[in-house]
Amino acid sequence: MAQVARATHEAETWLYYAPTGDDREEYVDYDxxxxxxxxxxxxxxxxxxxxxLTDVEINGERWDIRMNYSKSGFRPRPxxxxxxxxxxxxxxxxxxxxxxxxxxxxxxxxxxMRKSDGERTTTAFDHTEPDEGISIHCQPSNLALDEVxxxxxxxxxxxxxxxxxxxxxxxxAEPFDGRITAIERYLRLTRTMNEKLxxxxxxxxRLAMLLSDADGTKGVYKFDNERERGYHHVVRHGSTxxxxxVSGHRxxxxxxxxxxEHPEKFEPDDxxxxxKLGVKFVxxxxxxxxxxxxxxxxxxxxxxxxxxxxxxxxxxxxEAGGTxxxxxxxxxxxxxxxxxxxxxxxxxxxxxxxxxxIVTTLRDMTAADxxxxxxxxxxxxxxxxxxxxxxxxxxxxxxxCLQRLEGVITSDNGHVRFVSEKLRQEIxxxxxxxxxxxxxxxxxxxxxxxxxxxxxxxxxxxRWLAKYGAEFEAPSTEGGRPVVRIDTVLSKMKTSYSTxxxxxxxxDEMFEAWADDGRDPRDLGDAIVEVTVDGSSMRRPVATLR
Numbered sequence: 176m177a178q179v180a181r182a183t184h185e186a187e188t189w190l191y192y193a194p195t196g197d198d199r200e201e202y203v204d205y206d207x208x209x210x211x212x213x214x215x216x217x218x219x220x221x222x223x224x225x226x227x228l229t230d231v232e233i234n235g236e237r238w239d240i241r242m243n244y245s246k247s248g249f250r251p252r253p254x255x256x257x258x259x260x261x262x263x264x265x266x267x268x269x270x271x272x273x274x275x276x277x278x279x280x281x282x283x284x285x286x287x288m289r290k291s292d293g294e295r296t297t298t299a300f301d302h303t304e305p306d307e308g309i310s311i312h313c314q315p316s317n318l319a320l321d322e323v324x325x326x327x328x329x330x331x332x333x334x335x336x337x338x339x340x341x342x343x344x345x346x347x348a349e350p351f352d353g354r355i356t357a358i359e360r361y362l363r364l365t366r367t368m369n370e371k372l373x374x375x376x377x378x379x380x381r382l383a384m385l386l387s388d389a390d391g392t393k394g395v396y397k398f399d400n401e402r403e404r405g406y407h408h409v410v411r412h413g414s415t416x417x418x419x420x421v422s423g424h425r426x427x428x429x430x431x432x433x434x435x436e437h438p439e440k441f442e443p444d445d446x447x448x449x450x451k452l453g454v455k456f457v458x459x460x461x462x463x464x465x466x467x468x469x470x471x472x473x474x475x476x477x478x479x480x481x482x483x484x485x486x487x488x489x490x491x492x493x494e495a496g497g498t499x500x501x502x503x504x505x506x507x508x509x510x511x512x513x514x515x516x517x518x519x520x521x522x523x524x525x526x527x528x529x530x531x532x533i534v535t536t537l538r539d540m541t542a543a544d545x546x547x548x549x550x551x552x553x554x555x556x557x558x559x560x561x562x563x564x565x566x567x568x569x570x571x572x573x574x575x576c577l578q579r580l581e582g583v584i585t586s587d588n589g590h591v592r593f594v595s596e597k598l599r600q601e602i603x604x605x606x607x608x609x610x611x612x613x614x615x616x617x618x619x620x621x622x623x624x625x626x627x628x629x630x631x632x633x634x635x636x637x638r639w640l641a642k643y644g645a646e647f648e649a650p651s652t653e654g655g656r657p658v659v660r661i662d663t664v665l666s667k668m669k670t671s672y673s674t675x676x677x678x679x680x681x682x683d684e685m686f687e688a689w690a691d692d693g694r695d696p697r698d699l700g701d702a703i704v705e706v707t708v709d710g711s712s713m714r715r716p717v718a719t720l721r
Contacts, residue, residue: 177510179362179495181479184453184505185316186358188468190324190350191284191299193308207307210346211283214265214331218244221338228337233329239270240330247282249296250289261291269330273504277315277323279330284310303352311350317505320358320471324350353468357428359455360478363501363508364491366405369450371489373398373408373432378489381522382420382430383410391415403438405450407431414462421484421518422637424477427460429453430485446503454482480515487646488520514662516641543568544576547591551584552603556592635691639684643676657699659685659717661706678708682721 193207218224228240247264251257265281284300285307300306315323328347335342372378383396394412412420413427431453435441441448456474458465466474486493500508540548546566551557563570577586585594593599640647644662666675682704689699702717 177495178483178493178514179500180507180509180511181360181362181482182506183315183317183319183475184359184361184451186314186318186320186323187356188313188315188320188323188353188358189299189356189465190311190313190327190353190468191303191305191308192311192347192350193300193303193305194345195305195351207305207309208283208285209343210309211281213342213346214281215263217335217338217340217342218242218265219263221340226334226337228333231333233326233333236271236275238330238333240333241268242266242334248291249283250291250293252285267327267330267334269326273317275317275505277313277318277326279327280312282310282312284308299352299354305351308351309347320355320475350468354465355456355468355471355474356458356465357456358474358478359431359453360475360482361451361453361506362482363446363449363451363503363506364499365449365501368491368499369405369432369452371491372452372485373405378485378522379408379410379430379432385522386410386412386416386419392419403434405432405434406438407433409433411460413460417481420521421481424481425461425463426456426466426474426477427462428455428457429460430481431455446501449501452482452485454478454485476515480518483515484518484520487517488522493517514644516644517646518641519637519647540580541576543572544579547573547576548580548584548602551591551593552599555599556590559586559589559591562591635688636685636694639688642684643681656716657702659702659704661704664707664710666709675709678706678720682717 192210218226222242224244226242228238231238231240242265244263244265246259246261249262250260251262255262257263262283267279267281268276269279270276284298286300288296288298290296299310300308311327313323313327318326328344331347332342332344370377374380379396379398383394386392386394392413392415394410394416396410397408399407409429409431411429414425417424417426417428432450433453434450435447438448456466456478483493492499495508495510500506502508543566546568547562550562550565557565559570559573563573566573573591574586577584577591583594584591586592593602636647639645646660646662648658648660650657661681663681664675665678665681667678669677686696686699690696700718703714704717704720705712705714706720707713708720
């Protein structure tokens with residue numbers, strides 16, 4: 176069954192318009208600021224500064240359109256014939272069905288722009304071939320990114336037509352460049368299923384705890400249950416954390432589960448009673464900053480991969496249909512036109528790193544180190560002097576312990592603690608279960624951790640899963656068989672009209688990737704494979720397909 180579709184909630188983009196290519200050759204008199212002066216004439220001279228249209232039909236949808244202006248922070252050029260010390264900016268607000276809307280702020284751009292105080296300012300046009308044109312700040316809600324650009328000229332020409340003013344159709348036909356600074360993709364699921372995300376030990380909890388220890392990561396997990404359980408839970412993260420979650424991802428931002436502002440107003444039969452799960456790209460949390468407009472499809476794809484993978488990690492069905500998802504005005508809960516790869520849950524891999532750190536670092540502790548660590552595991556942390564007194568050692572011994580156990584315990588302005596709550600909980604569990612010191616407890620931990628398998632939870636096999644849109648389900652009971660679900664349609668034989676990958680080749684790649692991760696191919700030999708081959712869906716033991 177097809178994956179559930181995703182919808183765009185909010186976004187922020189900058190679109191740049193200027194005559195380029197054929198425009199310059201066909202219209203000799205058309206320069207970059209002509210669209211700006213045309214809008215200025217329309218709004219100031221025709222509309223006297225304000226115009227509002229209601230119930231305008233565009234592509235079968237009714238829109239209310241409003242246009243006004245405000246003063247910008249930029250000086251006009253000496254040659255500009257304006258009766259003001261600052262240029263105008265034009266604002267177009269369009270309201271469609273439900274909460275579909277967009278605010279456009281339209282500003283001129285030219286060489287040597289000056290602020291109102293005379294100081295020179297830089298703009299995006301300083302780095303493009305056209306050195307003057309129009310910059311439009313777009314803030315849409317519940318519009319696909321392409322709709323933001325496609326609807327703009329329709330709104331403008333509806334306004335112009337209302338004044339019987341003609342505008343050149345090419346002014347806003349297509350942006351020559353632009354930037355995306357934020358976008359959120361979302362779906363809506365039932366409150367019951369949402370508990371798998373926000374509950375204790377759920378995906379949000381696991382990601383926040385384990386990402387906090389990954390090198391180079393930065394983020395925060397915040398939750399607000401005061402108004403209602405699940406009112407607002409958010410994990411904010413940067414680019415490094417994005418890559419830790421899914422290899423190759425680079426967009427920082429946030430993962431958010433949230434209810435409306437007044438959740439008490441909605442009953443269970445109302446879609447707004449149930450929470451949204453959103454994955455958002457935020458410029459300020461991404462190492463590269465904004466993303467080029469031309470890469471918009473790639474941005475949406477990365478967010479969708481992360482969103483659907485989160486569901487999989489929480490063991491929430493990712494398929495459309497059933498009772499998991501709740502349709503609203505903009506999320507139809509139907510099947511997606513295109514499925515995206517579901518990536519392996521990173522939390523076992525991240526957790527394995529921590530357990531490996533526990534095992535390797537604590538095994539060679541001194542007796543004094545053991546006393547210090549046991550005390551810290553019990554109370555969580557305290558000033559260095561109190562740590563020394565509790566362990567019966569000198570202050571210098573505590574600081575030598577800090578050096579030896581770097582990466583496990585740390586000191587913040589003299590307050591000694593574990594580097595993460597996760598490590599403290601792990602070590603406390605070991606010490607409470609052990610009958611002797613931590614040295615023997617660490618040996619016990621090493622036996623319990625399947626290091627060879629869990630440390631390679633992503634790498635080659637993860638890349639194979641992503642390549643073919645596959646999922647791997649480990650046996651749920653002792654003696655059970657693993658299940659591999661492959662979303663890509665495969666073929667049994669190569670024909671002149673088929674471009675589908677051969678099933679033999681794909682399964683050979685699967686075994687090779689499994690072995691490359693240091694796993695025993697025999698563990699995969701009795702797997703069940705769910706796949707479509709030459710149009711026929713099947714569920715068979717892997718041995719019968721090779």
